[in-house]
Amino acid sequence: MIDLIGAGSLGLLYGGKLAASGAKVRVWCRSAAQAQDLREKGITILHADGGTEARAAAGDFVVGVLEDFAFSWQRQPGDYMLLMTKQKDVLEVCSRIAAHLEPDKLHPSMLPGLVCFQNGYGHIDRVAGILPGWTLYAGVTTEGAKRISPSEVMHAGAGTTWVGATEKHHAHGNEASKLEPLVKMLQKAGFSTVLANDIDSRIFRKLLINAVINPLTALWSIPNGELLATKRRISMMRMLLDEALRVYDACGIPWDQDIWDQIVEVCTYTSGNTSSMLKDVQAGMPTEIEWINGSIVALAKSSGMRAEAHELVTGLIQGLTIREE
Ligand SMILES: NC(=O)C1=CN([C@@H]2O[C@H](COP(=O)(O)OP(=O)(O)OC[C@H]3O[C@@H](n4cnc5c(N)ncnc54)[C@H](OP(=O)(O)O)[C@@H]3O)[C@@H](O)[C@H]2O)C=CC1
Ligand SMILES: CC(C)(CO)C(=O)C(=O)O
Numbered sequence: 001m002i003d004l005i006g007a008g009s010l011g012l013l014y015g016g017k018l019a020a021s022g023a024k025v026r027v028w029c030r031s032a033a034q035a036q037d038l039r040e041k042g043i044t045i046l047h048a049d050g051g052t053e054a055r056a057a058a059g060d061f062v063v064g065v066l067e068d069f070a071f072s073w074q075r076q077p078g079d080y081m082l083l084m085t086k087q088k089d090v091l092e093v094c095s096r097i098a099a100h101l102e103p104d105k106l107h108p109s110m111l112p113g114l115v116c117f118q119n120g121y122g123h124i125d126r127v128a129g130i131l132p133g134w135t136l137y138a139g140v141t142t143e144g145a146k147r148i149s150p151s152e153v154m155h156a157g158a159g160t161t162w163v164g165a166t167e168k169h170h171a172h173g174n175e176a177s178k179l180e181p182l183v184k185m186l187q188k189a190g191f192s193t194v195l196a197n198d199i200d201s202r203i204f205r206k207l208l209i210n211a212v213i214n215p216l217t218a219l220w221s222i223p224n225g226e227l228l229a230t231k232r233r234i235s236m237m238r239m240l241l242d243e244a245l246r247v248y249d250a251c252g253i254p255w256d257q258d259i260w261d262q263i264v265e266v267c268t269y270t271s272g273n274t275s276s277m278l279k280d281v282q283a284g285m286p287t288e289i290e291w292i293n294g295s296i297v298a299l300a301k302s303s304g305m306r307a308e309a310h311e312l313v314t315g316l317i318q319g320l321t322i323r324e325e
Contacts, residue, residue, distance in 0.1 A: 001026065001078035002185065003112065005066065005093055006085035007034055010117060012153035013145040014082060014191070016043030019056035021189040026062040026078065028069050037150040038063045044152045053155050054190070066093065070100030080182050081114045082139070083127070087291040090116070090123050094130040113178055115139045115163055119276070120291030121207050122298070124166055136169045137179060140202040143191070144273065156273060160192045164199030204253050205262070210292045212240045212263050214277035215313040218287065218320070221278065225271025228264065237263065243309045244296050250303035281320050289317040 004015040007029040019025040020043075027043075029035045042058040064072060085093050114131065116124055117139040124136055142159030163179050163186075179195055186193040196202055213224055216236055220226075227233050241260060248255050256262065280287040293310040300307035 001076065001080075002182070003028060003069070003073065003078040003081045005069070005081060005083050005097075006030075006089070007038065007063075007150075008084065008086075009145040009147040009153055010141070010143070011082075011084040012043050012147055012151075013045060013143065013155060014084065014186075014189075015061065016045045016056045016153065017054050017189040017191065018185060019043065019061035020045075020054045021185075023185045023189060025056075025060075026064065026072070028064055028066045030066060032065050034150040035063050035065050041151040046148070046152060046154045048154060048156055066096060067100075069097060074101065078112050081112045083114060083116045083118070085118075087118045087120050087123055087288045088286055090118060091126060091130065094127050098130050111135060113137055113182070115179075115182070117141060118288075118291070119206065119210050120288050121203060121295040122291060124169060128169060135178065136166075137163055138166050138199045138203055139163045140196075140199065140206050144270070146279075157270065158192070160194060161186060162194045162196035162199060162202045164196035164202075166203070167200050201254065204248070205256065205259070207292065207295065208241065208244055208248075208255065208259055209263055209266055210277075211244055211296055211310065212237050213267060214275045214287075215289060215293055215317050216240070217275040218277040218281045218317055219313070221281075223271065224267045224273050224275055227267050239309050240293075240313065243307050247296055247300045247303070247305065247307050247310075250305055251299050253299075277317065281317070284321065286321050287317055289314050293317075 001024045002018060003026045004011045005028050007015065007027050011027065015025055015027045027038060039058055042060065043056045044052060045054040047053045111134050113135045115137040116127060124138055128136055139161060141161040143161060144156035144159065146154045146156055148154050163183065183193050183195045213227065216227055217224055227237060245255055277287045277289065293314045296310040297307050297314060
């Protein structure tokens with residue numbers, strides 16, 4: 001049994017395809033209205049051209065609101081939980097889960113493997129602080145999804161999903177091999193999935209890609225590919241990357257020699273896409289800047305240095321979306 005927390009873009013994509021492939025899935029929403037919609041309509045996954053890629057009929061999966069998660073889970077514990085909320089909601093969601101699960105009814109062997117799919121860095125440590133003793137894993141994906149209604153999601157681009165245990169949390173007994181059944185279910189559902197023994201490098205690689213592409217596309221209101229359109233834009237990308245690499249060096253975090261080429265490649269193959277940060281800015285929603293560029297700033301501080309370019313873009317993006325009371 002797989003519990004998906006958060007029925008947004010990623011949650012509907014994974015929940016829908018897993019349920020359509022026959023996996024046992026429970027989808028946990030924030031609102032009763034969305035839960036009702038999913039109960040009536042199921043989940044439809046659309047191709048970018050509008051055709052239907054997959055459909056999980058109502059009844060192929062269980063759906064509920066997060067408030068009911070603990071009650072339901074204690075009656076029938078699941079094997080895996082996929083945490084698919086934005087960074088800003090991770091603490092609240094995990095605190096709710098912790099508050100509702102009754103510790104005396106829980107044996108450590110009952111706890112599911114919790115896989116955190118957020119972009120950015122630092123969330124797994126925060127989750128570990130709220131859910132001590134849980135087996136925590138990270139998920140990194142280059143799938144692209146956009147929810148277009150409470151029960152429909154557009155699969156904007158197929159990618160690869162890596163899941164694995166981070167170095168820091170590996171010591172707590174969460175061997176990556178426990179993820180093998182999940183990997184098989186994801187593969188059966190049509191996701192190209194890899195059980196990664198280098199998930200930390202995947203997280204830090206994705207962090208660099210997001211820290212360069214996301215704030216600049218959001219500030220300039222351009223699709224990813226247009227970052228490469230002028231020398232001025234490219235030089236700003238390089239400035240952010242070079243500063244982040246100095247921070248990585250100071251923290252002893254390894255990075256790929258061809259990371260610049262990888263960033264250019266992402267801009268090229270997602271050239272028409274709106275980055276997630278630009279989407280949030282356009283919707284007037286808080287962005288994930290604090291956990292992307294903000295985490296480069298925090299890593300710099302932890303090594304006694306400053307990452308001024310990342311501090312600046314963090315402040316500029318926060319100024320776009322955080323309203324003064
Ligand atoms: N979309 C993508 O293609 C990719 C996303 N990611 C990462 O995955 C994470 C999720 O992204 P994405 O799916 O796009 O985000 P969305 O905003 O589309 O979805 C997040 C979902 O979490 C739900 N949620 C928030 N708080 C709660 C709560 N208290 N109880 C239950 N549900 C809650 C939201 O509910 P509500 O709808 O009510 O607001 C929403 O449905 C992000 O960190 C993102 O960076 C990574 C790679 C690709
Ligand atoms: C890689 C990139 C930039 C693709 O749009 C992304 O992950 C995002 O938008 O957050």
